Amino acid sequence: MEKLKINLVIAGRSYPLSVNSNIEEEGMRKAAANINQLISKYEKNYAVSDKQDVLAMCALQFASKLEISTLDTEETNTEALDKIHELTKLVSAHLE
16 A cells, blocks of 8 residues: 655644555644644743743643543443452352
8 A cells, every 4th residue: 555645734844744544644634733723722821932842741731631541441441340340249149
C-alpha cells in the first residue's frame, strides 16, 4: 500500500508527513486541529509567549488525559472482574 503524503500546520509550522490510510490522515488532522485550538486557548488565557512552552503545556494536557483515561479503564476493569468473581462464588455456592 502506498503511503499518503500530507502536510500539517501546528503552531504556525508546517510538518510534511506520510500516513498509511485515510483514517490515519483524518486522525492526524483532527489531532493537529485540537493542538492548535489548545495553543490558542493557552496563548489567550496565559501570558505565554514562547511556542515551546505552549507546546509543552499542550503535550502535558493530552498525555495526562490519556493516562487518566487508562487509569479509569483499569479501575473499571478491576471493579468488573471483582463483580464477576462475586457472582461466580454465588452461583457456585447455589449449585452445591
